[in-house]
Amino acid sequence: MAIIGIDLGTTNSTCCAWKDNELLNIPNALNSLLTPSVVGLDDDKNILVGQIAKERLLTHPDKTVAVFKRLMGSEHKVKIASHSFSAPELSSLVIRSLIKDAEAHLGEKVTEAVISVPAYFNENQRAATKLAGELAGIKVRRLINEPTAAAIAYGLNKRQEGTFLILDMGGGTFDVSIMEYFSGIMEVHASSGDNFLGGEDFVQAMIDHVLSAKNVSIESLSTTDSHLLYLQMESLKKRIDEVDEEILSFQLNGETVEFKVDQQWFQRVITPLLLRVRNPIQLALQDAGMHAQQIDEVILVGGATRLKHFRVTVAKLLGRILSCDIDPDIVVGMGAGIQAGLLVHNQALEDVVLTDVCPYTLGTEVVDENGNPGLFMPIIERNSVVPISIERTVHTVRDNQDALMIKIFQGENRRVEKNVFLGFVNVPLPKSKAGTQSARIRYSYDMNGLLVVDVSVDSTGKTFNKVIENAPGMLSESEKQKSLSNLDKLKFHPRDNQKNAQLIAKADRLFKSNLGQVREQLASAIANFERILEAQNKISIEKAQQEFSNYLDVLEKEGRF
Amino acid sequence: MSVWDVLKIQQTNEIGKIKTAYAKELKNCQPDKDPEGFQVLHQAYKAALHLVQKAASEVNKNDRSQQVDSSPTGEEPAPQTPNNEIERSPEEQAYIELLNAEYNRHVERVTVILDGNNTRNDPNEWRFLFHSDFILDSQFNAHLGMFVLDKILKINNEFESLNRHNKRYSQPNSTVKGSTVKYLDGIFHWRGQIQSLRYFFGDDNTIKILNMLEGHDHSTDTQSAINSVKGGKVRENKARKVNHADQYSEAIDALQHLKKLTYWTHGIGILLLSVVMPALIEDDNIGPAMIIGSIITLLIIQIIGVTLKNKYMLYTMWPTSFFLLLCFPWGTFAGWRMSQCLYKGIKYFRYS
Incomplete structure (x- = not known):
């Protein structure tokens, strides 16, 4: 009966456990701490997860899939071989594989987990992550924000008090969090981020640039050629700091093409992406009401922060030296592991309290001054400390209006259609003149990211409430059971060989x-x-x-x- | 209860004391165990910090107002050229000269693009800025950004001051479009510099700019997510969630209509049939009388079904609406309307 912390990443995943008052990093069957988040089927329909699947991405692209974390919270499915999987199902396969590793390492059954999510994930994506855990057959005790997890790992390791700016750039997402650690309190002041900025995008930018320089469109390329190009660019990105000037050669539509790369080329290609780094940092500082000078330390998390160009840009932007003492690839997993220890009230961690924020604004749809629907009315502002509960009053707009349709949205745009829809509550009202009937809408947001909406009608005193736990269009209980039993039927590739x-x-x-x-x-x-x-x-x-x-x-x- | 009562300390100006008090109280009402207590405590903590900071800044202000006569604080940002007359090492000097030269070159190119009707809204023309070697230099970026924005505002304001006739017959790309400004915001990030925008361009212009730059649009995210998946085959399923809410309210409306419609048609039907009934019974036509009797019962059941919103009773209305369709002309209209309302109304049960 163990509880583990899982970092479910875009490119790599890790897991850690808290046992006997210390943190254990759990290696996988290949004795590596990182398991690539790649899922595939082998010729006997066995499930492959991790490095093996990653190798087969080139040889069997139709039976393997990677970078599916970005599909979380959407309704798209991925077809590999003859099976069709949703993103939570694919993630659950990765989690199953991590659990098997943990059980082999700890020698006991794993029943519960803390899973990390990017701080800038919205409610639908969080619900999908939780679902992934449940489909792997475990109870998800808590979803923890990745930068928060990293800060826990740093703060509790060093026991150093102060204000930290955490920059977490992984394979697919970029998160910024500002947090303060004092007297055993870990307080998150603000979180911000960009869900489409990460290591994968750097590689993609390089590929796009090469192809446009050679006047080749990505569609005309065979899968083999494009995967090969991908692998070559990925490896170039990893060793770019040592590259002075190099001539790469690769196959494009049957022709062997040569391409010269150097530092300046790389810098130019990734400048558009580096420009996007500033935005979330400024936003987070602004929301926390702080200046860059008030930050005591800048902590780098995530594999993509190894990139020299990224570090130089950020160092210039903030005018200070960056720190990165713990391996940026596994620090989030470690934090999640510590959080798992906190949850079972391990004695070594008893005196730590964590407070977090909700990174997006939550609100509802109202009509604008001309009576047209579609305006977004914020109720819980972004970066409010959670748990939080706030009430706003709305009025009817038409004569004889007999119902209120309260749609729940999340996002920062003025128009609701550009924000993320979470759910709705329909409230019947007694008929009356426009503006005379009113209802109070209360949003309550708890530490697990659970949103509860209560609506009470003033004239009748009736109340309605709805738990926005799983967004509509996700799975009902019976669908979940069905999916779970389907996944249980799949056989994993045996661990020992x-x-x-x-x-x-x-x-x-x-x-x-x-x-x-x-x-x-x-x-x-x-x-x-x-x-x-x-x-x-x-x-x-x-x-x-x-x-x-x-x-x-x-x-x-x-x-x- | 004042904030100091909640924190259980005397009023103080020391941030350290407030923090210690907050830490002590927080141990008693942890966020996951006592959410309401926590919210009160946290608000008090923030309010206390705010009071202290406000007091501190007022003290500062007083200090400063006394100093104003002696030393005018010259913190005016120099907007146009990044050129300060301070001693620098030769390398730095060389870099600054290069930066200035590049700045002038960029300004020239930007001016040409903005002055051309065909070029100013073409992203391909602007792309060079994304890959410029100096754009990551924050000073360079900020100055160029302000220059570009100034120019854009001039062009757009000039267009707005034209009379209606000239506006109508002007060329299609006479203004810089919102999409272009949004695109350029990816480079200069004006949204994050509202203070300096107001300083340079005034409140009216700042609002104009901000109206063109709305917050992040989540509706474009899904496509980028699909594009980044490696391997496999993505089967796209349209997000149906917002439709759910709309369909639900549509279904409620449809059920309302259906209720009215059923009351009318069924009411008339029952009346007509009950006039025929006694005649049939008198003639000893037991067979037809039985049939009409059961039809009346069915109609009554359907009226009850519509009133109570019962799913299964509603299903029996499909054949009724079909028979109505055959009774040309009024019945056809009512039957058609009924089947429409039924089709939409049945969805109600999926979401309730």
Whole structure:
């Protein structure tokens, strides 16, 4: 009966547990702390999650899917092989795989979890994340904001008091949070962000630039070519700090094309994205009522903050040195793990209280001065401390109006159609002249991001309430059970031979992307490795595994993908 | 109860004391256990901090007003050229010269784009700014941004001052459109600089600018999400959520209509049939009398169904509306209206 903290990322996921008064990082079957958030099906319809699936993205693009976190909260589905999955279902497969790792590592059953979400996720996306946890068969005790989790990991590690600005740029999202830690209180002052700014977008910008320079449209490219280009750009992004000048060559529609890249090229390509970094930082400072000088420390979280260009831009913007002592890839997972410990009231953490904010404005639709519907009336302003409960009064606008349709929206736009719709309450009213009937709308928002709307009609005293827990269009209880049993039927690839499967998948990928001599060498190496595996001699398998893995690493270091 | 009572301390001007008191009280009403108590405490804490800051800034103001005569604080931002006469190292000097030269070059290019009717609303013309080497320099960015905005306002205000005749016969791209300003906001981020906008352009112009720059539009997010998925095949399902609310209120209206319509048609039907009934019974036509009797019962059941909003009783109205359709001309109209209302009204049960 254990509770774990899960960082469910766009590109990578991690998990941590709090056990015996200390934090445990949980490695996966391949002995790595990071599990790529990639899901696939193998030829026997077994589920593959993590590095193996990532390798197969090139060789089996129709049976593998990545970067699906951005679909959370929408109704789109992804088809891989013959199965069709929604984003919460795909995420639940990643969570299942993390739980299996945790159970193997802790030696006990995992029943509950704390899952981290980007601070700038809206209600629908949060509900989808919670659903993902439930579809993995666990109880989601709390959703924690990623920057908050990172701050917990930092604050409680160092026990240093002060005000922190946390910049969290992961694979797909950019979050900014300002928080203060004093006398055992962790208070979030403001959160802001951009849900479409992350490492994946840098790679995409590079690809777009190369293609437009070569006058090739992305649609005309074969899947293999575009994935290869993707892999090449991803690896270039990772080592860009060491690259002076380099000539890349790749296949575009059957032609071998060369392209020169250098620091200046990279800088130019990503400038539009770096420009978008300023906006949320300024907004967060403004909402917290602070100046950049009042911040004691700037903390970097998330893999994409490793990028030198990002650091330089932010350092210039804020005029200070940045700090990043904990591995930015796993710090969120650690924070989630600590939060899990807090929830079961672990003694070492007893004296810490956490207060958070809700990052979006919540409101309802009203008519404007000309009587046209569609105007957004804020009720709970963004960056209010939660839990919070606020009441506003509305009046009827037409004679003999017999009902009020209260639509609940979330967002910052003046018009409701550009905000996110969460749900509605319909309230019957006694008929009367326009403006004489009124109703009080109360929004209550709790720490778990649960919104409750109470409406009371003044003249009759009747009250109506609605819990906006799961947005409409999500799953009903029976649908949830059905989906859960479908997912239970899926078989996971066995944990113990994951290492071998991953090596073969990687070799297949290298085989597909290379030509000529390297290809022949690879073919014989794969055949050799498979022969040793069939012989089932443990010692020789371990030796061969090591050699084969070294061989593939050397190939990759030579710049072959 | 004053804020100091809630925090259980004497009135103070020390932020440290307020924080300690807040921390102490917070342990007694943790947000997840006592949400209402927490909200009161947190509001008191914020109010106390606000009072202290306000007091501090007033003290400052008094200080400053005494100093004004001796030293006029010259914090006027220099808007046009990033050129300050302070001693600098040769490298810095060189960089600043380069920056100035680049600034002038950018200004020239921007002026050309804005002056051309065909170019000013074309994103392709503006794209070079996104990839400019100096645009990340915050001073460069801010100055160029103010220059561009100034120019845009001049063009748009000039157009507005034209008389109606000239407005009508002017060229299509005589003004800088909101979409262009929004696009450029991605570079200069004017929305975050409302204070300086008001300082440079006045309140009226600032409102004009802000009207063109609305907040984030969530409706465009979904497409970007689909584009970024790697592998697999995304099957797009339209978000039906907002429709739900509209369909629900439509269904309620439809049910209201249906009620009125049913009262009329069924009322008339029952009247007519009950006139025929006694005649049939007198003639000993038991068969037809039974049929008419059961039809009357059915109509009464349907009236009850419409009044009580019962799903299953409503379903029996489909054949009724079909038979009505056959009774040309009035029945056809009523039957058609009834089936329409039924179709919309049945959706009510899906959401209630």
